[in-house]
Amino acid sequence: MSVPMYNKQNSLGTPPPHKTNPFSDSEGPSRAQSVPVRRTNQSVQELEDYAITKARETTHKVNDCVRAAEAIREDATQTMLTLHRQGEQIMRSHQVAADIEQDLTVSEKLLGSLGGLFSKSWRPKRNHQIKGPVSGNNYSATTANDTEQRGKLGIAPARQEYPSHVQTTPVSAMEKVQAERTKQDDALSDLCSTLGQLKEMAVDMGTEIDRQNKALVPLSDDVDELNFRLKGANQRGRRLLGK
Amino acid sequence: MxxxxxxxxxxxxxxxxxxxxxxxxxxxxxxxxxxxxxxxxxxxxxxxxxxxxxxxxxxxxxxxxxxxxxxxxxxxxxxxxxxxxxxxxxxxxxxxxxxxxxxxxxxxxxxxxxxxxxxxxxxxxxxxxxxxxxxxxxxxxxxxxxQSSQANSMTQKIAEIYAQLEKYQKATELFEEIARKSINNNLLKYGVRGTLLNAGICQLCRGDVVAINNSLERYQDIDPTFSGTREYKLLADLAASTDEGDVGKFTDAVKEFDSMTRLDPWKTTLLLKAKNELKKKEEDEDDLT
Missing domain, CATH: 1.25.40.10 (Tetratricopeptide repeat domain)
Known part of the structure; x- marks a missing residue:
């Protein structure tokens, strides 16, 4: 039975070319084949060290991802606060517009009653009734017990329990790699829950922006109507002063 | 000119x-x-x-x-x-x-x-x-x-000031009040865990371990998802280390949290106060033995 070329190379102690990962089987035979034990220039110790280093690198990268996700979550939380404030401002602006309309109605009555005995009576033109803001807080309609009820029903997201790490110092390389894997699992679990929350936040942001867009339409209409009526009142005032 | x-x-x-x-x-x-x-x-x-x-x-x-x-x-x-x-x-x-x-x-x-x-x-x-x-x-x-959002942000600042003035009880009450107000709002509920962490840190500065543990249960009532957060884990670890009088464990818990979410200066100051109190206790116990 002829020994393949790469086996000969390996037995001579020269590693196969372009092979960065000592665990890679891409150039070797399929795992099903029985391969004679081959000596490499890398000792088991070196391979174990390599495995541990790689595991630590992976842990570090996963932690970086968690860190980034957390930073995004913080920013998103601030954005939510800003959106809430913006929603309130829209409501307030609309309320002020409604208040201005009441004052304008009084002014129109006064302007109508002014003028000489023979002057033509003046009635202000109106396109539509100013309604003012739609009752607020329709965007905060989550019930406090919702999560609790979902939990009782058995559909709440699984609560992330933090494993109580009994700090036994790993001895063998395998244990060290396993410890790193546990850390990675914890970090990925964190990442998963943070991303889930980010998705929820994105949905809530979308809903709120949609609500604000809808609230801006009647506000815009009411401001246009106010503008129209104010121009009419100014015209009446000018006419009276011109007499 | x-x-x-x-x-x-x-x-x-x-x-x-x-x-x-x-x-x-x-x-x-x-x-x-x-x-x-x-x-x-x-x-x-x-x-x-x-x-x-x-x-x-x-x-x-x-x-x-x-x-x-x-x-x-x-x-x-x-x-x-x-x-x-x-x-x-x-x-x-x-x-x-x-x-x-x-x-x-x-x-x-x-x-x-x-x-x-x-x-x-x-x-x-x-x-x-x-x-x-x-x-x-x-x-x-x-x-x-x-303007509830503006009022909330003012209350948050006031609570932080009370904590700096070492009026921890008042600060805790204000933070908890903000959390209760925010939890029912789709936009504000995401900030609750941060607010509860602030409240917990204020409790920690009082040094009453029983009160801290009671608070953690209460926070669970305010926000049922709180126990699954890293903020909760931090508070639980800090409470345990305070109970045991273990400064090392306290530092490790803070370090672990900070490695993921950077602690702001206000939290850092208060946690340092709590740590110093813990150190004092530890030294006093050493003197007694």
Whole structure:
């Protein structure tokens, strides 16, 4: 039975070319084949060290991802606060517009009653009734017990329990790699829950922006109507002063 | 520069003449206020802030004589802006006059805004007691105007100040109140875990382990998802380390949390206080043995 070329190379102690990962089987035979034990220039110790280093690198990268996700979550939380404030401002602006309309109605009555005995009576033109803001807080309609009820029903997201790490110092390389894997699992679990929350936040942001867009339409209409009526009142005032 | 100053002085003199003369036609106070306003603008261009501030205070007096409180309040605000360039204390006083006038004419939103400004001035000056007073006033005014998000952010600041003043019980109550208000709102509920962490840290500074553990249970009632957060884990670990009197464990818990979410200066300061208290206890126990 002829020994393949790469086996000969390996037995001579020269590693196969372009092979960065000592665990890679891409150039070797399929795992099903029985391969004679081959000596490499890398000792088991070196391979174990390599495995541990790689595991630590992976842990570090996963932690970086968690860190980034957390930073995004913080920013998103601030954005939510800003959106809430913006929603309130829209409501307030609309309320002020409604208040201005009441004052304008009084002014129109006064302007109508002014003028000489023979002057033509003046009635202000109106396109539509100013309604003012739609009752607020329709965007905060989550019930406090919702999560609790979902939990009782058995559909709440699984609560992330933090494993109580009994700090036994790993001895063998395998244990060290396993410890790193546990850390990675914890970090990925964190990442998963943070991303889930980010998705929820994105949905809530979308809903709120949609609500604000809808609230801006009647506000815009009411401001246009106010503008129209104010121009009419100014015209009446000018006419009276011109007499 | 000198030219601007000269123009300012001229207008101020004219205004003084107007005030000392007889106002037969028109309102002498109104006319004097107009002249002083122009003088103030020139003093600002000349960067003579003290003179400009004095002029704006005169304008406020003129408007008050003419019973025009809104313009008087606005003049006090202008004076405060000038005072800010050289004397924050005087700026705060001028703004306080403006706030009182805005409240008198029911412009509560403006009053709230400027109360907040006064609070921030006192914060800058490290006068935490006064800062808390004015921010509290701002929070009440914002609340009465239906601006709950602004009121909440003021309350948050007040709670942080109380914690710095070592009034931990009051701070904890305020943070918990904010959390309760926020949890039912789709937009604010995401900030609850941070608020509860702040409340927990305040409890920790009191050093009462039983109270801390009770709080953790209470926070679970406020936000059922809280026990799955890293904030909860941090508080639980800190409570355990405080109970055991283990400074090392305390430091490790803080370090682990900070490696993911950087702790802000306020939290760092309070956690350091808690750690020092723990160290003291540990040293006292060592002395006894």
């Amino acid at each position: 000198g030219d601007h100053e000269g123009h300012g002085v001229d207008f101020e003199k004219k205004a003084d003449q107007k005030l000392s003369g007889w106002g037969l036609f028109g309102n002498k106070y109104e006319e004097a206020a107009d002249l002083l306003d122009r003088a103030g603008s020139f003093f600002k261009l000349a960067k003579n802030w003290s003179r400009a501030a004095a002029v704006y205070k005169k304008i406020a007096d003129c408007h008050l004589q003419g019973d025009n409180k809104h313009d008087a309040a606005s003049a006090y605000v202008e004076a405060a802006n000038c005072y800010k360039k050289f004397s924050l204390q005087d700026a705060a006083q001028a703004l306080n006059s403006a706030v009182n006038l805005f409240q008198e004419i029911s412009r509560l939103n403006m009053a709230a805004r400027y109360s907040k400004d006064i609070g921030e001035i006192y914060l800058q000056e490290q006068d935490l007691e006064n800062a808390a007073v004015y921010l509290n006033r701002a929070a009440d005014l914002f609340d009465s105007e239906g």
